[in-house]
Amino acid sequence: MAKLMDYDRALELFEPVLGFEVHIELSTKTKMFSDAPNYFGGEPNTNITPVDLGLPGSLPVVNGQAVRYAISLGLALGCSIAPTSRFARKNYFYPDLAKNYQISQSDEPIAFAGSVEVELPNGRMFTVPIERAHMEEDAGKLTHVGGATGRIQGAEYSLVDYNRAGVPLVEIVTDIIYGAEADAPELAKAYVSTIRDIVVGLGISEARMERGNLRCDANISLRRRTPEGEPPAPLGTRTETKNVNSLRSVERAIRYEIQRQAAILDDGGTITQETRHWHEDTGQTSAGRPKSDADDYRYFPEPDLLPVVPSAELIEELRAALPEAPAIRRRRLKAEWNFTDLEFQDLTNSGLVNEVIETVAAGAAPAAARKWWTGEIARTANAQGVDATTLVTPLQVAQLVALVDAGTLTDRLARQVLEGVIAGEGTPQQVVDARGLAVVSDDGALIAAIDEALQSQPDVLAKIRDGKVQAAGAVIGAVMKAMKGQADAARVRELVLERATALPE
Amino acid sequence: MSEITQEQVTHLASLARIALTPEEIVSLTSELGSIMDHVATVTEVATPDVPATSHPIPLQNVFRDDVVGQTLTAEEALAGAPDHDGSRFRVTAILGEEQ
Amino acid sequence: MTTDLTRLTADALAIKLSSGEVSSVEATQAHLDRIAAVDGSVHAFLHVASDSALAEAADIDRRRAAGEELHPLAGVPIAIKDVIVTKGMPTTSGSKILEGWVPPYDATVMTKLRAAGLVSIGKTNMDEFAMGSSTEHSAYGPTHNPWDLERIPGGSGGGSAAAVAAFEAPFALGSDTGGSIRQPAHVTGTVGLKPTYGGVSRYGAIALASSLDQIGPVSRTVLDSALLHDVIGGHDPRDSTSLTDVWPSFAEAVRNADVAGLRIGVITELQGDGFQPGVMERFREALALLEGAGAIITEVALPSVEHAIAAYYLIMPAEASSNLAKFDSVRFGLRVNPKGGGTVEDVMSATREQGFGAEAKRRIILGTYALSAGYYDAYYGSAQKVRTLVQRDFAAAFANADVLVSPTAPTTAFKLGEKTGDPLSMYLNDIATIPANLAGIPGISVPVGLAAEDGLPVGIQFLAPAREDARLYGVAAALEALLEQKWGHTLLSQAPDLSPSEMNATDEGAV
Incomplete structure (x- = not known):
């Protein structure tokens, strides 16, 4: 186990410098470059066409809807939309990459130079600079067989399912982020959470981290602090942490890397530029592939595809259809709902703002909606180790609140009804009827x-x-x-x- | 400028995933050298003011509607595979990691 | 009687088929018999689809008998270059790495051929992945020129050209990345046209260089190429680079051929030095005939042509190095397990080492170099700029001429083995055909006679602006008529009779 430095001590000695690459799987009906269904559960190697399998002779054709989604996302990130953007081939061999090149965008991305306003749990507002957002395709899925862990090391052989190959992705790349300081872990979580809110608000992705719809690679390096009046130290060597599959893990992984790197540097060691894998179970990262100048992807313009030149009309149409930015929306909702700072912060941290909005829209009072979601529902979700949104729908919660308001249920009975709804016994009214739980008013x-x-x-x-x-x-x-x-x-x-x-x- | 070494050819072969024999590396090094001597003349006329052409006939915004089409069956997909387990392609152990 | 059927043009055969004078089964069998008789010497075919061809022919005969309205070419046999993906027929692109691969889908051109009722009789030989000018780089052995079996049939589409020249098929599909349709036509006394880039769908053509490749017709007469082009051309939503233009009937362009007042620009840079005297002699003779028919002959300059080969031999290998990466032993094709096992990387490297021939490896390494970090701007980037210069030259030339003209290649067919040791001299042979691919414009090669010094066929190449393929059919058909009137016969009627021999290609199976 790696040696870790106390977090506060690490922050005294070093300034954390961050960068994020977030991949969003778009929820189009078909894949990025083929008309196969954009769905990768189910029987292996069934949602594929010759294009997804990279069969000789097959050719890609761009999904227009994916381009529109990418432009909308670019606009929501405050980016400029490139008058001309191009696809390029990123060449490298890997068995999950059917053509042994990934169609991506290199020096001409669809969106560039934006920023995202992020609110930290302590109320601090932080502007994350966005370098670019570009379109690309996902790879297939490998299963490693044999060996102890199901991991790549020690496996006897691997199996490849190309159902996910060609699923449309947008990759959002930040500029280097300075100034997060001790809030770095919280900033990481808040940034990814905000990106999730944005794409959910746009309706362009399911954005479920646990399903890999939204994936975050976190770059982190430490810069030694210098005494006041001296020039700043050069940037440190960075690591790229992958396999971070929940908001909580994003926060933990950043904190871990800060402590790990600080311990190495303080001992006079050097940081290796490498990919690191986050392990949810142990709460640690482990060394992966070293990054080096030998990585030569031989990018060149994809000759099978043409430039994307969005018209000003299309851009304006998509801009006009953008939902409110999350930060602005939060300020508005807090006022509308008359929540205290603490109440709203509590709700934001629970990640259930959208659920409360929808519950209120379905007729419930904001206070009651908040109480149910952050209370009983969040507790049950926590106990079951699942996402609260998978348990009940906002409509069901609103119906439950209505039954309480009407005097049909007491709070105690309502909790039993909720339990029935979560157990799949039907709508709140159906649970009341089936379990005979109504307040006796006869x-x-x-x-x-x-x-x-x-x-x-x-x-x-x-x-x-x-x-x-x-x-x-x-x-x-x-x-x-x-x-x-x-x-x-x-x-x-x-x-x-x-x-x-x-x-x- | 087109001095090509055996080390370069060895590196290129590894990028291109071809296990060239030592004899092939020797002969390719000299062949590549003479070919590059000839083709390097492009640099003489490619002045900064000349734009690049990547497509012979300029087109743009060629998009497909987001409508599902016909897919291959797993049997069709696997029919040409050197090795599979009935539903997935099988490859020997992977040394490196995905990028 | 059946031998006569193989001597007919596709057009003449189509007329006999629709009148009921000949059945498609008879026509197909006649060609299969001819293949059985001569392909042992010629080796134009990698796969002969006897059973499926006869079944397709029988189906056409049945539908015709039932009174169904059929395409005018329904029932006519056709040969398919092995670069084109065919459901139910093995497709190797001339490479060992794809030996025995039977694709689960059809190329768009195949779908169109099947819809028109053409009968696919087999797959023709080619340089591996269309990399070559002689078919000597085929993993399955070279094709022999029917005019002289010791000589190359051109390449990469030597199999299609030889099949047509040897009367094994009335016409065939080819593909042209730097001259692979036109140069084989030149050395075999046949007709071949590379359409405007985007004129024919590339979906299902195994890519060599995506921005240069184009499928086109190969035949014995200009009209037959036009008829075939009318079938395979047009927009395909599966190929992003496919043009949405509504194309005129190319067969109509042939029938209305007239060169009176046509301005023909002779390309200064593509004559003289390095061009065989017999080739130049036939070339000038053809120009004189055209002038006599009312064409206006001028001279045009394409100064950037001297850099075209250099640009081509950077762009083509660069794109090829990426296009051929998919041959990795995972999803299809050959797998070679290195001795003592190894990781998947080792298996891929061993497979590609053994599965690719010398020329494919040479071009993959060259292309990898041209794209690699630190060299991209100097090589690939500069080559793309030369492409712009070549396009500008053509634009300027076409301001003063309706079509441009040159010999199709500097020499007649060279001997098998003559240039295999010297890749660069092989590359330089493509000088006249490459510029059209860089610029995306159409080009046609038509026979103009035999060179005096060796008695081998010579072709002339016409080039037209992008989208003006019809213009090429017009001028080529006019010249063909003038020449045949002068000679009193077709050129191919002068080709040597091939003595019957053992058939080489495996019947209905992988080679």
Whole structure:
């Protein structure tokens, strides 16, 4: 296990310098360069055409929808859209790369020079500079067989499924990011989270990190601090951490790399320029392929494809259709919903802003929507180790809130209904009906239960009649117990007092 | 400028994934040298003011509608493969990592 | 009787087929018999599809008998260059690395041929991956020129040209990256046209150099090439570089051939030094005939042509090095396991070492060099600029001439083995044909007679501006008519009779 330096100590000695490459899988119907379905689950090697398999003679044709998505994303990142952009071939051999070159964009990307405003958990606003966003195709999927771990080392052989080959990607590359300082891990998480919000808002990607729809490679280097008045030290050697499959991992991986690199540098060692793999289970990174000048991808303009020259009209049409930027939207929502800073921060950190928006849109009060999502639903998700959004839909939550508002459910009953909805028993109303969980509002049934309770406790009845109303508590408790909690306690109290006088002596 | 060494040819062969024999490296080094002597003359006329042409007939914005077409079956896809497991292509152990 | 059928042009055969005088099965069988008789000597075919061809022919006969309206060429046999991907027929592109590969899909041109009811009789030999001017770089042995079996049939499409010249097929498909249709036509006394880049779909043509490749017709007469071009041309959404133009009927252009008032520009740089006297003699004679028919002969300069070969031998290998990367032993084709096993990298390297021939390896290494870090701007980048200069030269020349003209190649067919040891001299042989590929313009080669010194065929090349393929059919057809009127016969009727011999190509199977 690598030696780690205390985080605060690392920050005293070094300035972290960051850079991110985020790959977004676009949710088009077909692939980037072929008309195969853009879907890579299912039976291996079935969602492919001769193009995806790189069969001799096959030729790529650009998916126009993917280009429109890429332009929209570029605009949402505040980028300029290139008047002319081109595809290029990136040449390298690898078994998951059907043609042994990837069609990508090199020196003429579709979008360049933008920025993204990111809000950190401590309320600090940070502007992340975007160098470029470019279009490319995904590779196939390798499965390593034999060996202990299912990893590449020690495997006897590997199997290749090209279903994912050709899935459209946009790669967003940041400029070098300075000034994150101790917030570097949180900035990394907030940046990726913001990118996710942007693409979800645009409706151009499922953006599920756990499914690889959104992948983040994090570059990090440390620069030794120099005393005031001295020139800054040169930039340190960077590592590129891959295989970071959740927002939490992004944060952890950055923190880990800062501590690891700081320990090496402080011991007088040097950082190797290399790819590092993040291991979710151990919370560590391990060394991968060294990066070197020997990497020679021999980029050249893809002769099978023509330049992309978007018209000003198309760009303006897509710009006009852009949703609000996440940071601006957050400010607006906080005001509209009348949340405190703490409440809104809590919600933002949970990553469930969109769910609350949709729940409010479906009729729920903002406070109730927030309470359910960040409370019971988030707790259940955490316990089950799944994403909260996979458990229930905003519409279901809104329906649940409506049942509470109407007095059909108490909060306690509503939690049971939610449990039923999560278990797949249907809509909240269906769960109420099936489990018989509604608040009993039939006074007849209540009165019968109250009368019985009063008559079985004549001393209590006498006290109530004497005006000692606090004695009613014992009867109310008995009634609620008899009703299995499916009664409105306030109404029970009302009726107890009423019946105490109404009952014959 | 087109002095080509055996080391260069060896490096090019590794980039191109061809296990050239030592004899081939020797003969290719000399052949490449004489070919490059001839073709390097392009640099004499390619002045900065001349734009590059990558496509003989200029076209732009050639796009496809986002509509699903016909796919190959797994059987068709695997039919020509040197080795497969019935649904996926099989290759021997991979030394390097993806890029 | 059946031997006569092989002597017919595609057009004449089509007329007999539609009148019912001859069945497609008879026509197909006649050509299969001819292949069986002569291909042992010529070796034009890598695969002869006897069974499927006869089945396709029988189907056409049945549909014709049922009164179905068929394409005028339905039932006519055709040979397919092995660079074209064919469902159900092995496709090797002349390489050992693809030995036995049967593609799961058809090239667009094949889909069009099948829709028109043409009968594919087999796949023709070629230099490996179309890299060569002689077919000597085929992994399956060279094709022999029917005019002299000791000589090359040209390349890379020597198999298609020889098949047509040897009456094994009335016409064939070829592909032309730097002259692979036109130069074989020149040395075999046949007609071959490279269309405007984008005029015929490249989908399913195994790429050599994507920005230069173009599929085109090979035949014995100008009309037959035009008829075939009418079938295979037109827009294909599967090829991004395919032009959306609506093309005129090229057969119509042949029938309306007239050179009166046509301005023909003789390319200054493509005559004289290095051109064989017999080639120049036939060339000048053809020009005189055209002038006599009312054409206006002028001289035009293409100063950048001297750099065209250099640019071509950077661009073509660069694109080829990338296009041929897919041959890696994973999804199709050959796999060679190195002794003692090894990683997938070792398997790929061993496969490519053994699967590619010397010329393919030479060009892959050359192309890898031209694209590699530190050399890209000087080599590939500069070559793309030369391409611009060549295009500008053509634009200027076409301002003063309707078509340009040159000999198709500097010499007649050289002897097999004569140039295999000297790649550069082989490359220089393409000087006249390469400029058209760099500029994307159409070019045609038509026979103009035999060189006095060796009695071998000589071709003339006409070039037209992009999209003006019809102009080429017009001038070529006019010249063909003038020459045949002068000679009193076709050139190919003078070719030697080939003695029957054992057939070489395997019947219905991988070679």
